[in-house]
Amino acid sequence: MRILICNDDGIYSKGIRTLAERLASEFEVTVVAPDRPKSAVGHGITLHKPLYIERHDWGPDINVFAVNGTPADCVKIGVQLILADKLPDLIISGINEGSNLGTDIIYSGTVSAAVEGIIQGIPSIAVSLCGNVFTDFRYPADFTASLAQQVLRNGLDDDTLLNVNIPSHKREEIKGVSITSVGKRRYDSTYETRLDPRGRSYYWIAGKILDIPNSEDTDVHAISENRISISPVRFVLTHQEFIDTMKQWHIKW
Amino acid sequence: MRILICNDDGIYSKGIRTLAERLASEFEVTVVAPDRPKSAVGHGITLHKPLYIERHDWGPDINVFAVNGTPADCVKIGVQLILADKLPDLIISGINEGSNLGTDIIYSGTVSAAVEGIIQGIPSIAVSLCGNVFTDFRYPADFTASLAQQVLRNGLDDDTLLNVNIPSHKREEIKGVSITSVGKRRYDSTYETRLDPRGRSYYWIAGKILDIPNSEDTDVHAISENRISISPVRFVLTHQEFIDTMKQWHIKW
Numbered sequence: 001m002r003i004l005i006c007n008d009d010g011i012y013s014k015g016i017r018t019l020a021e022r023l024a025s026e027f028e029v030t031v032v033a034p035d036r037p038k039s040a041v042g043h044g045i046t047l048h049k050p051l052y053i054e055r056h057d058w059g060p061d062i063n064v065f066a067v068n069g070t071p072a073d074c075v076k077i078g079v080q081l082i083l084a085d086k087l088p089d090l091i092i093s094g095i096n097e098g099s100n101l102g103t104d105i106i107y108s109g110t111v112s113a114a115v116e117g118i119i120q121g122i123p124s125i126a127v128s129l130c131g132n133v134f135t136d137f138r139y140p141a142d143f144t145a146s147l148a149q150q151v152l153r154n155g156l157d158d159d160t161l162l163n164v165n166i167p168s169h170k171r172e173e174i175k176g177v178s179i180t181s182v183g184k185r186r187y188d189s190t191y192e193t194r195l196d197p198r199g200r201s202y203y204w205i206a207g208k209i210l211d212i213p214n215s216e217d218t219d220v221h222a223i224s225e226n227r228i229s230i231s232p233v234r235f236v237l238t239h240q241e242f243i244d245t246m247k248q249w250h251i252k253w
Numbered sequence: 254m255r256i257l258i259c260n261d262d263g264i265y266s267k268g269i270r271t272l273a274e275r276l277a278s279e280f281e282v283t284v285v286a287p288d289r290p291k292s293a294v295g296h297g298i299t300l301h302k303p304l305y306i307e308r309h310d311w312g313p314d315i316n317v318f319a320v321n322g323t324p325a326d327c328v329k330i331g332v333q334l335i336l337a338d339k340l341p342d343l344i345i346s347g348i349n350e351g352s353n354l355g356t357d358i359i360y361s362g363t364v365s366a367a368v369e370g371i372i373q374g375i376p377s378i379a380v381s382l383c384g385n386v387f388t389d390f391r392y393p394a395d396f397t398a399s400l401a402q403q404v405l406r407n408g409l410d411d412d413t414l415l416n417v418n419i420p421s422h423k424r425e426e427i428k429g430v431s432i433t434s435v436g437k438r439r440y441d442s443t444y445e446t447r448l449d450p451r452g453r454s455y456y457w458i459a460g461k462i463l464d465i466p467n468s469e470d471t472d473v474h475a476i477s478e479n480r481i482s483i484s485p486v487r488f489v490l491t492h493q494e495f496i497d498t499m500k501q502w503h504i505k506w
Contacts, residue, residue, distance in 0.1 A: 042325070043295030043359050050447070050455035072295070072360075073458075080442035081456065105490055106296050106368060107325075115359060119439075143506060150502055160492050177506050179499045181491035186372075189333035194303070202303035203334065205326075228506055232495040235488065237358055238434035239413050242485040246432045249403055253396060253430050253481055 001152055002028045004078045004088035004122075007096060008109025010037045011056060011066040015095035015129065018137035022145055023092070024061040030088070031058070032078035035066040039098075043112040044070045053077065071113035079120045090148055091117035094127030095140050099165050101130070101219045102185035105233065114161040115235070123151055124161040130223050131168040140166045143228065157234070165219055165229045177228045183218030186210045254405055255281045257331045257341035257375075260349060261362025263290045264309060264319040268348035268382065268390050275394035276345070276401065277314040283341070284311070285331035288319040292351075296365040297323045306330065324366035332373045343401055344370035347380030348393050352418050354383070354472045355438035358486065367414040368488070376404055377414040383476050384421040393419045396481065409485070416484045418476055430481045436471030439463045 003023055007016040011033040020031050035054065046069045056064040065082060067074050075091060093113035100108040110126050117124030127144050129135065143166060156162065163182070167174055187207030196202055214220040222229035256276055260269040264286040273284050288307065299322045309317040318335060320327050328344060346366035353361040363379050370377030380397050382390065396419060409415065416435070420427055440460030449455055467473040475482035 037301070039300060041295065042297040042323075042365060044297050045293050045295070045360055045458065047293050047458055048290070050449075050457050051444075052453065052455050070295075076442075076458070077444065077456070081444050084442070103372065106372070106488065107298055112295065119356065119359070147504065150504065154502060157492060157495050157498075160495055174506060177504045179496045179504075181493065181496065189329075189337070191304075191330065191334050196303075200305065202305050203330070204303050205298065205300055205329070230499065230504070231490075232492040232499060233490050234492040234495075235359065235490065237484075237486050237488065239410060239485040239487040240434065242410050242413055242487075243432050243434065245410075246483065246485060249407060251400065251403065251430045251432075251483070253427060 002086060002088045003148065004083060004091045005029060005031045006071055006074045006078065006093045006113040007033050008038045008041065008071045008113065009097055010034045013097065015097055015137050019095050019141045019144060020062050022141035026145060029062045030078065030083060031062060031064040032067060032074040032082060034071060034074060035068050038070055038109050041070050041109040042107055043072050043115060045072050046070060051077065071109040072116040075113050075116040079122065088122055090152060091122050091124040092127060092144065092148065095137050096128035097135065098128060099130035099223065100126065100128045100163060101165055101223060102183040104185055105163060105182060111163055118159050118161050123156045125151065125164060126161060127164045129168050130165050135168060139171045160232050160234045163231045163233045165223055167223055167226045169226055173226060174228060175226045177230065178222040180219040180222050180229045180231045181217050182231050182233060183214040183220035184212055185220065186212055255339060255341045256401065257336060257344045258282060258284045259324055259327045259331065259346045259366040260286050261291045261294065261324045261366065262350055263287045266350065268350055271390035272348050272394045272397060273311065273315050275398055279398060282315045283331060283336060284315060284317040285320060285327040285335060287324060287327060288321050291323055291362050293360050294323050294362045295360055296325050296368055298325050299323060304330065324362040325369040328366050328369040332375065341375055342405060344375050344377040345380060345397065345401065348390050349381035350388065351381060352383035352476065353379065353381040353416065354418055354476060355436035357438055358416060358435060364416055371412050371414050376409045378404065378417060379414060380417045382421050383418050388421060392424045413485050413487045416486045418472055418482045420476055420479045422479055426479060427481060428479045430483065431475035433472040433475050433482045433484045434470050435484050435486060436467040436473035437465055438473065439465055
């Protein structure tokens with residue numbers, strides 16, 4: 001079975017290297033990842049500059065390519081160019097350093113690589129390690145390898161990806177696995193204002209996570225209980241009932 | 254009523270200027286837009302560099318700010334910093350030069366500004382002019398002003414934005430308004446390969462739109478019939494039924 005691995009922390013991150021080396025013992029692994037960190041890029045793609053592909057050497061078992069683009073670019077290039085003649089059976093994005101829970105999905109480069117995967121018609125998984133209490137990626141990589149086997153055996157629904165978040169705790173402190181819905185996350189609305197050496201103001205996004213209620217079936221709640229969260233994610237974009245409401249507006253043109 | 258205007262073509266584009274000047278006759282208008290074109294950036298936000306805000310002068314009736322960030326950054330800064338004490342009643346992103354139909358929504362900077370608007374809890378509209386047959390933004394701006402009045406009168410559902418696409422034809426050639434669902438768009442999978450002057454290969458995304466079937470209720474179909482399309486868009490991310498399926502997998506950890 002062939003797996004394409006991508007991420008948004010970039011080719012030099014520990015999470016992607018640990019995952020690729022672990023998966024290479026069971027699968028044919030190709031890595032295509034950004035040449036530098038690309039967090040919170042959302043689902044950007046690169047239309048206005050050309051992309052370069054650079055080969056890296058991680059030993060004989062893994063094909064590795066760095067691209068000067070976004071996570072979604074890397075998946076497109078992986079599927080449409082590098083693996084065009086032998087499409088991957090599965091795409092895995094990660095392992096991200098930091099959680100991607102609830103509304104984070106909208107901003108996340110990690111998840112956007114998996115979204116591009118399902119747009120390309122290939123089952124996809126995004127994997128994140130939550131927090132930095134214990135950033136050893138070996139257990140998360142083991143868990144991902146076993147989940148990959150199950151996904152390849154059972155299949156996913158069309159247009160569906162799995163968003164996986166793993167608590168950053170020792171294995172024996174993890175309480176179990178929950179299949180969850182996507183919760184809500186909001187950040188407080190602060191920008192830090194500073195003056196640069198030339199006297200101009202500049203601004204840093206400085207939002208902290210707000211403590212808003214999330215029901216027990218959500219990813220946010222599962223992680224707060226030290227459980228691994230797996231959310232099946234599908235982008236349903238049309239608000240069908242509101243179409244009927246709007247038809248009563250009698251919009252003139 | 255206060256309106257915050259953003260876009261992804263940047264502060265110097267004709268579409269945003271025409272829209273802002275048209276709306277200023279009826280509303281209190283603030284423009285916060287990227288200082289350069291930011292198409293296809295998706296829902297990126299800027300975490301790793303500071304943002305600068307530069308004031309522009311478009312006359313006494315409009316407050317205008319350029320930001321060295323993404324469309325989503327501009328909306329965050331507009332709501333959380335510039336208009337923090339007098340929140341906008343409505344956010345409008347556009348008028349974009351080029352359509353944002355179907356799956357394009359996932360990649361679109363134009364739509365992502367409206368998505369950030371609803372994350373901030375403010376009714377939001379994304380407006381795009383489809384194609385370049387007739388790029389006069391005056392009629393699209395008139396239509397947007399009238400739609401804005403209706404949205405302010407009737408309200409939108411929570412977490413719902415309107416994605417509006419207007420055919421690039423003369424007003425008298427436009428056949429009407431359709432309230433639509435979000436269709437499907439796919440691009441063919443080609444990268445153009447070239448050699449740079451130093452002999453290194455580089456790659457341009459060069460996908461053309463594929464002609465895939467779209468039902469009559471979709472945005473893609475409405476535009477093909479020279480009708481204005483308005484899709485109520487809401488991000489429902491959880492694939493609820495697949496949760497039950499996955500609970501049967503008995504995933505070990």
